[in-house]
Amino acid sequence: MMFQLGSFWQKIWDWLQSPFDGSLNPTYGNLIKVSVTIFVLLLIMVILKFILTPQLKKAVERGKIDKSASQSIKRLTRFVLMLFYIILIFSLFASEASGLVTGIFAFSGATIIGFASMNTIGNAIAGLILMITKPFRVGDRVRYQDKMADITIIHFVFTKLRFLDGTEISVPNQEFLNKGIINLGQKSHIVTRSIVFGVDYKLNPDIVIEEITKLAL
Secondary structure: OOOOOOHHHHHHHHHHHHHHOOOOOOOHHHHHHHHHHHHHHHHHHHHHHHHHHHHHHHHHHOOOOOHHHHHHHHHHHHHHHHHHHHHHHHHHOOOOOHHHHHHHHHHHHHHHHHHOOHHHHHHHHHHHHHHHHOOOOOOEEEEEOOEEEEEEEEOOOEEEEEEOOOOEEEEEHHHHHHHOOEEEEEOOOOOOOOOOOOOOOOOOHHHHHHHHHHHHO
8 A cells, every 4th residue: 555554444454355365256255345345335425415415504504605505515525425435446456456456547547637627627726715705695796797697506617697688607717716706795786788779960969968867867
């Protein structure tokens, strides 16, 4: 192993690997150990799920995090647990299939690096910062690209906005941190409309401006 474990944890690790002592054809007794190992790992995942879900629900009810942030945290936790589970299962076969495991990890690492570009990682980090600092929440009305929009979803990588005309856009979280955003708050009554119209060149500009102002007010 690449790191030293305490004697207690070392014994547990040796016990986990014992079903494959020099052979990939385990006995009946060793198969029981494998089954117990898988069951314990699944049990840990279930326990963490039922502990994490109520805590996140309480945090949402208290207004500490948004519902979309809660869902993102659960998805991330599920992914990390599954990744840990897969790594541990592969590690059990390391003594006899080290070449295979090495190849799998090398392929997985190359795939992850290929798909996880710097922008994606940056957006994920920006998403965590937004969820911690909370410059805006789901339901807030903001000004983005000189238009009014409502925050509908906040993910780790992007935030979804809905403009007043009903169109939606997904904005990378890193863009919010780099450019900033004007938050008008919850249930804002500020509304803007862009209207293009023409007037006769013979009309007095002052009168035109006065009439437009009256209509706007």
